[in-house]
Structure formats: structure tokens, C-alpha cells
Amino acid sequence: MCPCALKHFCYQIIGLSVTGVPGSMEVTWTTFNKTESLVEYGLVGGRLFEMTSKGYSTLFVDSGHEKRHMYIHRVILTGLKPAATYLYHCGSDEGWSDVFSFTALNDSTCFSPKFALYGDLGNENPQSLARLQKETQLGMYDVILHIGKFHTEPYDNARIGDEFMRQIQSIAAYVPYMTCPGNHEAAYNFSNYRNRFSMPGQTESLWYSWNLGSAHIISLSTEVYFYLEFGKELLFKQYEWLKKDLEEANLPENRAVRPWIITMGHRPMYCSDDDLDDCTRFDSYVRLGRNDTKPPAPGLEDLFYRYGVDLELWAHEHTYERLWPVYGDKVYNGSSEQPYVNPKAPVHIITGSAGCREKTDTFNPNPKEWSAFRSTDYGYTRMQVVNTTHLYLEQVSDDQYGKVIDSIWVVKEKHGFSAWF
Known part of the structure; x- marks a missing residue:
């Protein structure tokens, strides 16, 4: 995200995101002056910038004392050819960004997408960032899942958020960068997060779902359980949305073609860290809900299990x-020999060690029986949804120069509630 020389218009590429509509991609960027919102693009090997799409911009005023003004530009590219690679730049006649490339997602349900996923990547001590940048530009990933905490909190009147966006450009400008909110985004009612990112749906990126290959992927906000000052109605609204979305995903005709249902949310239901966070408590808000609201707020574990x-x-x-497959604080392995083959409960992965200023956490020396593998190395997770029955996960240690320190295959011959029995 380097500044453009023309008229001092600074273009900050926030990056790409899927729209939920096959054959399309959304490009989002920021300027500090009001300009047109244009993306020029073309197929690699074809005529450069032979196509143009026009979008719109919205004025975002940061709530810090300077009331800094930013224009957030959004342009949707349509009619993209599956698996084709495009070159593009964005801006207007008053200045253009650098040239980037992306590969349009394959919209086939037989597609086997590859993901990098992580949370808690900040602008200070972003240790895994260089490796992720290189691997993204080598074409190792189709999508990035950033599971909350971006350091877009409005320190220094949102300039820290600007810097973070510049840092992730070398990832987010090349592959869809899909997000969910975390606790560090909470200032001014998540205003920086809600304005800077463009996720599918009409919920200001707080919760949404989308499909890729044989997976239905749901992004949610765990923060609705903790920031009731912004309105407890969000908690109930999200829950009802989740229920409706899951009902639709479980319709026989939908689950047959996209049997994998994957959720991403910032704060876990379970963890064995020693920091007294919500996930260390048996009565976790995210897992079991809150009884101090009227009416009591339901948790997510029973909903996801059902x-x-x-x-x-x-x-x-x-x-x-x-974690081993877990429900109700108990382990439900597929078998003692093959715990992730036809597991009898959901599988949980916590991946929050990409690198941020708070460093890594420490573990409780006496974890519960559901804890299967733990590491305090900086790193991130790779995932491939291989087909309707097989999903692969591995953990990369940046401390150990990219070594894979953990891996599992999740194998499911049957999906849905009945698979638990």
C-alpha cells in the first residue's frame, strides 16, 4: 500500500473478499480524498486493463479527537472466469495503485480449496507475516481466514489501523481476505472494523456465511457476548441469524453438495491457557450463554452440535x-485408534499465535482430557477441504522456520446431527 505520486492521493489496498456470488470478487481500498472508485483489470496474457468496473465510496470519520476522514471504496468485479488469473489496479484518473493479481475462485463443488488461517496478527511483532506473504504470492492459498484481532483499533486516531492495512496488502491484495471481529476491534462500537472490511451480507461484516468447494463457512462475532453496552439485541439477532443459516445449510439438497460446515469466531468455547479468559471457565459465555440478560442469552455449543x-x-x-472432538466438556472421539475418523462431536482448533505485541500466552500445566496438542510457538494453520469426506489441517511453526509441528485428517463419511450417533 504505497502512496501514489499524483496529487498526493494515498491508496491503501485493504484487499479482496468474496461476495457470496459465484464469479465475482470485491475490491476495497481507502483514500484520504474523495475520488472516483474504479478498478481496471484483465486476464493474464490478454490486453492489460481491458475491463473496468465502477463502484462507490463512503465517508468514514474516525471517532478519535482528530476526527480523521477516510473514503472507503468498494468495487465488485463480476463475470470472472473460474480459476482464471487477472491483473488489476484500482483508483481513478487522479492516481492509481500498484498492479496486483488474483485468481478467481473455482465455483465447482468439487473444488479442493486451500486456506491459511490465524488470528491475533498485529502491526507490532507480526512474526508470521513474512512467511505468509511469501506463501500467498507463491500461490499456496486460495483464501485467508483472519479470525479476529487486526490492530485496527483506533490508536493514534486510527493511524495504527492504517499501518496494519499497509502491512497485510501483500496478502490481501492477492487472495480473498475473510475476517471476523475480535475484542481489539471494539472501540467506538467496532467502527474501524465495520468500515474497513467488506464481507458478504448486510451486517457490516459482523457475521455472514459463504460457500466454497464442498464447505459452507460461517463467520460470527463472539464479541456480542462481551460488549453489551453496544446493545444486547445484537447477541439475539446473531443467534437467530445463525439458527436460520444453519437450518438452510442442513436442507438435504444443500448438505448433500456442501456437507462440511465450518465456523470461525474469535473467542473459543474451550482452551487450556492459564489467563482466566472466558474459554478457561466451565460456564463460558460463548459456550453456554449468559444468564444475566433478560431473557437469558443462549450459547453456541448446543446450536452448533444440533x-x-x-x-x-x-x-x-x-x-x-x-482439541479432541468435544461436546459438553467431554471427549467424543471416533475411536481410540482414529479419533478424527467419524468423530462424534465437533472438532475445535485454536490458532491465535500469528504474532502481536502481547507475545504468546502460557498454558495451564494440567489441561482437561479434551486437549490433544498444544504449542506456544508463533505460527499459523493451513487447511484444505479435499472433498466431501476428507479435510486436512496442519500447524506451521514460524519459530521453527516453517516446520509443520502438528497435522490431522478429519474424515467423515456422514455429516449432520445424525453423524454424532
């Missing part, structure tokens, strides 16, 4: 932890 969620991705804890 609708057969296969995999739950979390962050917030600055560690990596893989």
Missing part, C-alpha cells in the same frame, strides 16, 4: 491448541 457443525476455528488465545 446442526452438525464439523469444525470450529477460533483464536484470541496467543497459542495453538487442537
